[in-house]
Amino acid sequence: MLELKDVSYAVEEDGEQISIIDGLNLKVEDGKFVVITGPNGGGKSTLAKLIMGVNPVTSGKIYFNGEDITDFGITERAKAGISFAFQQPTRFKGIRVLDLLKLAAGKRISVAEACEYLSKVGLCAKDYINREVNASLSGGELKRIEIATVLARGTEFSIFDEPEAGIDLWSFGNLIQAFENIRSSYSGTVVIISHQERILEIADEIVVIENGRVAKQGPKEELLPELIGTASAQNTACSVLTKEA
Amino acid sequence: MLKLDEIQKRLLLEVADLHTMPEGAYNLRSNGASVDRSTTANIDIISKEDGSGIDIRIKPGTKNESVHIPVIMSESGLKETVYNDFYVGDDCDVTIVAGCGISNCGTGDSEHDGIHRFFVGKNSRVRYAEKHYGEGDGRGKRILNPVTEVYQQEGSYMEMEMVQIKGVDSTVRTTKAELAEGATLIVHERLMTHGSQTAVSTYEVALNGERSSTDVISRSVAKDDSVQTFEAAILGNAPCSGHAECDAIIMDRARVIAVPKLDAANVDAALIHEAAIGKIAGDQLVKLMSLGLTEQEAEEQIISGFLR
Numbered sequence: 001m002l003e004l005k006d007v008s009y010a011v012e013e014d015g016e017q018i019s020i021i022d023g024l025n026l027k028v029e030d031g032k033f034v035v036i037t038g039p040n041g042g043g044k045s046t047l048a049k050l051i052m053g054v055n056p057v058t059s060g061k062i063y064f065n066g067e068d069i070t071d072f073g074i075t076e077r078a079k080a081g082i083s084f085a086f087q088q089p090t091r092f093k094g095i096r097v098l099d100l101l102k103l104a105a106g107k108r109i110s111v112a113e114a115c116e117y118l119s120k121v122g123l124c125a126k127d128y129i130n131r132e133v134n135a136s137l138s139g140g141e142l143k144r145i146e147i148a149t150v151l152a153r154g155t156e157f158s159i160f161d162e163p164e165a166g167i168d169l170w171s172f173g174n175l176i177q178a179f180e181n182i183r184s185s186y187s188g189t190v191v192i193i194s195h196q197e198r199i200l201e202i203a204d205e206i207v208v209i210e211n212g213r214v215a216k217q218g219p220k221e222e223l224l225p226e227l228i229g230t231a232s233a234q235n236t237a238c239s240v241l242t243k244e245a
Numbered sequence: 246m247l248k249l250d251e252i253q254k255r256l257l258l259e260v261a262d263l264h265t266m267p268e269g270a271y272n273l274r275s276n277g278a279s280v281d282r283s284t285t286a287n288i289d290i291i292s293k294e295d296g297s298g299i300d301i302r303i304k305p306g307t308k309n310e311s312v313h314i315p316v317i318m319s320e321s322g323l324k325e326t327v328y329n330d331f332y333v334g335d336d337c338d339v340t341i342v343a344g345c346g347i348s349n350c351g352t353g354d355s356e357h358d359g360i361h362r363f364f365v366g367k368n369s370r371v372r373y374a375e376k377h378y379g380e381g382d383g384r385g386k387r388i389l390n391p392v393t394e395v396y397q398q399e400g401s402y403m404e405m406e407m408v409q410i411k412g413v414d415s416t417v418r419t420t421k422a423e424l425a426e427g428a429t430l431i432v433h434e435r436l437m438t439h440g441s442q443t444a445v446s447t448y449e450v451a452l453n454g455e456r457s458s459t460d461v462i463s464r465s466v467a468k469d470d471s472v473q474t475f476e477a478a479i480l481g482n483a484p485c486s487g488h489a490e491c492d493a494i495i496m497d498r499a500r501v502i503a504v505p506k507l508d509a510a511n512v513d514a515a516l517i518h519e520a521a522i523g524k525i526a527g528d529q530l531v532k533l534m535s536l537g538l539t540e541q542e543a544e545e546q547i548i549s550g551f552l553r
């Protein structure tokens with residue numbers, strides 16, 4: 001279980017303290033598929049980074065499986081069993097997709113295993129396995145490779161920060177499919193930051209973050225109906241795509 | 246077969262990936278003298294009369310053969326300049342592997358200056374690999390100043406891979422090439438410097454023939470207090486295409502100077518240069534650390550990938 005207790009995060013701008021996360025309390029139960037939503041600027045992505053340790057909390061505590069991980073660095077949290085798919089995946093000159101998946105798995109993996117992870121995110125493995133993770137990949141391809149690295153880690157807790165951001169419409173359908181696959185085959189806890197209705201639809205639980213706090217938390221069946229049509233559950237042009245198809 | 250001692254074996258492995266002398270044509274130079282040689286029906290190696298080096302003659306039509314000419318130096322204080330000329334006939338397809346390894350545990354400077362000239366015949370393909378390596382904890386410096394001249398005839402293709410990853414204190418590398426009609430030259434340089442090492446790499450590629458082309462790509466990492474200078478000049482004297490790229494990672498207190506130069510003397514010459522110098526990106530480190538690597542492991546992976 002992941003638990004955040006009275007967590008705050010503030011940044012200093014022009015000598016002024018700006019609060020991004022403000023005394024936030026959150027519990028994520030094991031094995032749940034949780035989608036965190038809420039208006040832009042509400043602190044969702046910041047919260048994800050605080051969980052991974054990319055940014056340190058200003059105050060408060062974070063517990064993972066009962067252990068206080070507040071002072072853990074990124075590497076220690078990764079080793080403790082937390083994975084993170086970045087909103088804007090980084091590119092690496094010279095590092096191939098296969099290398100990245102090997103590093104993610106933390107051991108030597110066969111090409112067949114690597115291909116399996118790529119297939120799960122809808123990439124034709126043989127076209128990608130030896131490609132460099134560089135500027136030659138499109139945003140959508142990079143995003144799916146990023147998700148594959150999290151699958152390759154196979155940890156008990158995974159966070160995906162706005163997986164739909166920056167990808168084209170065509171990739172979006174595949175992405176939803178990829179998460180539906182994860183939903184049915186992955187036994188660990190999944191936290192997704194997203195305000196896409198179709199991602200919210202596959203959640204067990206929805207958390208709404210507003211003004212740096214948890215505004216609402218509850219089962220999808222309860223929360224989704226009241227969120228539909230708001231900024232927290234957007235139904236973008238993908239529905240147009242579905243109609244035409 | 247020549248018996249190599251342990252230091253010689255290690256140097257040979259570092260510069261030529263060889264555990265022993267290979268099949269095919271080769272010439273091994275050790276501590277200032279040619280000590281072992283083998284030739285084939287198509288590839289001849291002849292010592293120059295004045296003893297200053299060797300001529301390698303490859304018969305026209307030679308396909309899928311290789312020549313290895315490693316140089317190893319394990320005596321401290323040795324200085325030498327060696328002239329090696331490669332005459333590659335028309336319609337060949339060959340691989341040439343050169344390289345120099347210096348082990349200097351003494352106090353005198355060790356220096357090897359290899360002057361290589363390539364005369365590549367019409368429609369021939371040549372793959373040339375050159376690896377430099379230095380080791381030894383003595384105060385004596387390990388110095389390598391290679392000069393490479395390439396003359397490519399019509400329709401020829403040459404690919405050069407120059408690697409210097411470790412242990413060379415001072416390098417001045419000079420490469421000049423002249424390309425005739427339809428000839429192509431591809432250069433991949435990989436360089437890493439550390440400590441107080443200095444490395445200068447200068448390229449001048451003259452695209453003299455119609456449809457000639459070149460791609461000069463340098464990837465380098467400068468650590469500690471080392472200094473690197475990369476100068477790439479492409480001269481477009483005909484309808485041609487040329488591209489030079491210098492990509493460097495800078496660390497610690499190092500310095501990297503990139504000086505690209507394009508000189509177009511024909512309206513149909515298409516020349517491009519790119520140069521980028523920067524430190525390892527923070528988000529790259531963060532991503533690899535989120536996979537469970539320590540910061541140092543992440544840095545090593547980024548560098549080894551970059552220099553692949």
